[in-house]
Amino acid sequence: MKSNEHNRPVTLEDLLRLKRAEKPSSTFWTRFESELRAKQLAAIVEKNPWWRRLLGEVVPRHRFSLSATAILAVTVFVVRSNDLAPPESPPAKAMALATSLGASVDRLGAVLREQSSAFSDDLTVESGFAAFSAGSIAASAADPEAREPAAVLLAKEETSHGISRSEAWSADDELEPSALSPRAQTIANNLAVVKEAHPELSDRFFAASGFDLMGVMPSRQVIDPLSQMRSPSDINRELALASARFVASTKLARNSERVARRISDERLTEEAIRRFGARGNELSVKF
Amino acid sequence: MDVTKVFGKTLVSSPERKQEADSDMAIVRVVQAGDVAAFDQLILKYRERVFGIIYNMTANREDASDLTQDSFIKAFQSINRFGGQSSFFTWLYRIAINSTLSHLRKHRLRSFFSLETIDEDAPVSRELIAALTDKSGADRDAFVHELKEKLNEAMQKLSIKHRTVVTLFEIDGLSHQEIAEVMECSVGTVRSRLHYAKQLLQSELQPYMRK
Numbered sequence: 001m002k003s004n005e006h007n008r009p010v011t012l013e014d015l016l017r018l019k020r021a022e023k024p025s026s027t028f029w030t031r032f033e034s035e036l037r038a039k040q041l042a043a044i045v046e047k048n049p050w051w052r053r054l055l056g057e058v059v060p061r062h063r064f065s066l067s068a069t070a071i072l073a074v075t076v077f078v079v080r081s082n083d084l085a086p087p088e089s090p091p092a093k094a095m096a097l098a099t100s101l102g103a104s105v106d107r108l109g110a111v112l113r114e115q116s117s118a119f120s121d122d123l124t125v126e127s128g129f130a131a132f133s134a135g136s137i138a139a140s141a142a143d144p145e146a147r148e149p150a151a152v153l154l155a156k157e158e159t160s161h162g163i164s165r166s167e168a169w170s171a172d173d174e175l176e177p178s179a180l181s182p183r184a185q186t187i188a189n190n191l192a193v194v195k196e197a198h199p200e201l202s203d204r205f206f207a208a209s210g211f212d213l214m215g216v217m218p219s220r221q222v223i224d225p226l227s228q229m230r231s232p233s234d235i236n237r238e239l240a241l242a243s244a245r246f247v248a249s250t251k252l253a254r255n256s257e258r259v260a261r262r263i264s265d266e267r268l269t270e271e272a273i274r275r276f277g278a279r280g281n282e283l284s285v286k287f
Numbered sequence: 288m289d290v291t292k293v294f295g296k297t298l299v300s301s302p303e304r305k306q307e308a309d310s311d312m313a314i315v316r317v318v319q320a321g322d323v324a325a326f327d328q329l330i331l332k333y334r335e336r337v338f339g340i341i342y343n344m345t346a347n348r349e350d351a352s353d354l355t356q357d358s359f360i361k362a363f364q365s366i367n368r369f370g371g372q373s374s375f376f377t378w379l380y381r382i383a384i385n386s387t388l389s390h391l392r393k394h395r396l397r398s399f400f401s402l403e404t405i406d407e408d409a410p411v412s413r414e415l416i417a418a419l420t421d422k423s424g425a426d427r428d429a430f431v432h433e434l435k436e437k438l439n440e441a442m443q444k445l446s447i448k449h450r451t452v453v454t455l456f457e458i459d460g461l462s463h464q465e466i467a468e469v470m471e472c473s474v475g476t477v478r479s480r481l482h483y484a485k486q487l488l489q490s491e492l493q494p495y496m497r498k
Contacts, residue, residue, distance in 0.1 A: 032352055
């Protein structure tokens with residue numbers, strides 16, 4: 001049997017069959033499986049986009065020039081964005097404050113409306129707080145299209161009513177009632193009433209803002225815009241006086257300049273010598 | 288009747304291959320439906336055969352391992368585009384062979400060969416080794432090692448296309464028709480390439496053949 005095996009012919013096919021018997025070990029297949037699993041997961045999670053392959057080829061070659069370009073681009077972008085940014089663009093904190101204020105003021109407005117029967121100056125309260133109505137503030141804060149920021153809106157409201165929020169809210173603590181404008185006084189009075197009626201609500205109102213308005217916004221002296229206005233006659237008088245002063249001053253200046261230009265220093269000296277004469281006991285002066 | 292030799296056995300091609308193709312197609316449909324884990328069955332079924340083909344074409348274990356993994360990943364990524372015009376294994380083989388051909392063209396000059404261990408427990412190889420030598424122990428091992436080297440060298444002397452045909456026909460046991468489908472050429476081309484490749488191998492391995 002064994003001698004038969006040894007004497008049998010060996011063909012090319014037999015030799016190639018040996019290659020068929022070449023097989024890797026089980027450890028190889030374990031490693032193969034773990035590697036394949038990792039590749040498969042990577043293929044599921046992330047499909048390699050064309051630009052990443054491009055970056056992989058281009059970036060190592062031109063890394064210095066690319067990094068320099070990137071720095072330049074960032075610098076240009078920062079400079080341009082600083083130039084283009086509106087000066088009154090609101091900080092995020094102010095936007096958040098405006099939104100929270102809107103909600104708080106809504107609640108306060110509702111309470112005030114309930115109390116309105118007890119107060120004769122309800123209309124003033126309405127106009128005062130409706131100006132800060134949550135709708136307008138929250139809408140302007142939330143709506144990206146409404147580019148006018150909430151802080152600017154509040155500032156506008158402030159100027160249109162001639163008061164500052166800090167003055168109104170801290171009126172009873174810091175300022176004399178006589179220093180406030182009539183409207184501010186009304187609002188301060190109303191706030192005081194609300195504080196008395198619902199102290200916890202008013203406390204929550206100021207706490208809900210999460211921002212110490214009194215500390216941040218400095219109180220300043222109130223000047224009633226009406227008192228600052230001048231009458232038309234005053235304006236006309238001031239204009240006339242200013243123009244007269246200007247004409248007078250320029251005329252004098254022009255005359256003196258002309259005289260100075262015409263008479264030189266030598267000539268003045270020469271003329272002075274000619275005008276004064278001395279002979280014996282006499283002294284003559286020519287005019 | 289189309290007859291295919293697989294691992295030393297002679298199989299009637301049609302019913303078994305058809306049944307195999309149908310079961311593969313069922314798994315493919317499951318994967319296409321979203322059950323990604325079902326693809327593991329296909330990997331387990333074909334990984335040794337795909338690795339064997341690529342290893343015999345590249346004669347390098349590490350390259351063969353990477354290329355086998357890449358072939359499965361490519362098949363996995365594009366399995367939704369597989370419509371069943373051919374059987375799954377033909378499609379997978381085509382991916383594997385195209386990847387290997389592309390790799391071999393890129394690294395034409397590289398020749399780091401690595402040898403796999405021959406499974407001597409398989410009856411075919413045991414008989415063959417016994418027929419080739421009556422030696423035992425270290426001498427026998429040295430002879431087997433030398434024979435493996437010579438086989439590799441002879442295979443590497445073939446062109447890429449001839450090597451592919453020999454690998455698919457003699458080692459993996461595909462039919463001429465299947466090789467033609469995988470290599471996208473005619474059956475006549477497969478036959479002529481196989482004939483030429485065998486002539487060359489015979490001349491290279493003459494000292495190890497016995498009449």
